[in-house]
Structure formats: structure tokens, C-alpha cells
Amino acid sequence: MFEESITRYLQKHGHSNIQLKAVLFDMDGVLFNSMPYHADAWHKVMERHDLHLSREEAYMHEGRTGASTINIVYQRQYGKDATPEMIESIYAEKSKEFNTHPEPERMIGAKEVLEKTKTGGLTPILVTGSGQHSLLDRLIHNFPGMFQRQRMVTAFDVKYGKPHPEPYLMGLEKAGVKANEAMVVENAPIGIQAGVAAGIFTVAVNTGPIDDKVLLDAGADILFPSMQALCDNWEALQTALKQKTVRNAIF
């Protein structure tokens, strides 16, 4: 069932097989059902500054660093870069607005996927564009024993951020694995682009309002409608990943 997707990935990237050792997880929209709150906070705070970003468009920027999202919107309206002070103050306001919402729930199926990751002897790594200081506490509270600070890539670690491959390349480095020894789990077009650009087998979970086609066009190797669906298909996917070998390695 997953063989075709895996073969396509192997041929495209010139690997003969995938030997999975680590799973690189995005956070918002993958581990937490936090995107509706983020989209709402972005829209409200931008409006307050006479900047226009609809909730729908916020989903298309999901995964970028806050600074990058603010600058894109500012550039579009004023034709010049936002100042670092402006970026800092708008992002602080957006984080404050986000925190007026209740604490986001765990995404259904996420805990089980992480448990299966660990049980399978795979290393879970967090790769997020988020720069919230409360992040680590929230992860430890919701997913006890799953993540460690040295196994996280956040907005504080990166220069470019998604869609640049940098965060996922850094994730590979933190896991000590190669591109064909990892898998990315992402829900946003920009995050998918980053995973694919890093040369990693990229699984899309469509947990938001975006059309499947947008995620597939971004390059997703495989798509599930939810984290629960990924969880339900976990064993089948692992088996397919282990078994599939192609003779096309490029040296």
C-alpha cells in the first residue's frame, strides 16, 4: 500500500533503502491542536497594527518563524522590511494573544504515535519554528519522557527556519542520523517543503483546513488525514519502510 510512495522517494533521492532510526516531529498541528489559536492570534494582532493576515492565510505561513511571517506581511503592505523592534514587539503581542486561549489539547493519536516511536527503538526529535519559552514545560507535561532539550530544534536554534531545509538538517544532526535514516511528520505546506528539501521521507498529516492537494504539491511523500490515521497505519508503514529496497543508488 505504501510501497509506491517509498519507491518514488528512494528513486528521487538516490537511496537504495530507508533504515529508520529517528522520527522528526513538527509541533503545532502535529503534537498539539494549537493551529486554530495561532491563526486567530495572528489575525487579531496584525489587525491591531493595520496589517492584514486572514486566519486562512495564517495556515499557509504555518511553520515559518514569527519574524519571517511578520516581515512578509509588512513587506507586502509597505514595500520595505519591518524593523527588528517592530518584529519583536508584534511577536511578543502575538504570543500574549495566543496565551489568552486555553492550553492547546494534545492532538488525538499523537501520544500513541510517540509511544510507538519509542517502542520501535526510534529517536523522537522535535523540529518547530515556534519560539515560545513555555514550550519545553508544555512538552514534558503532555508527553512525559519523550523529548529532551538536546533533541529539539526551535526558533532559537535556526537562522533561516522552514521552508529552508536548515531546521530538519539540524534535526538530523541532533539525532546523529542521515537523511534516509529519518522520517518527518508535518502538517503544513512550508514544513513539508523543508522536510523534502532536507532529503527526508516526509509524512503529511492533514489536521487543518488546507486542501490535501496543497500538502501533496508541497512534496509530501505520503499523506494521512490525521495523527490517529498515522497511528493506525504505523505498523504497516514501518514494515513497508523496512522491506523496500531499490537498486538505483547514486554514487
Ligand code: CA
Ligand atoms: Ca505545524
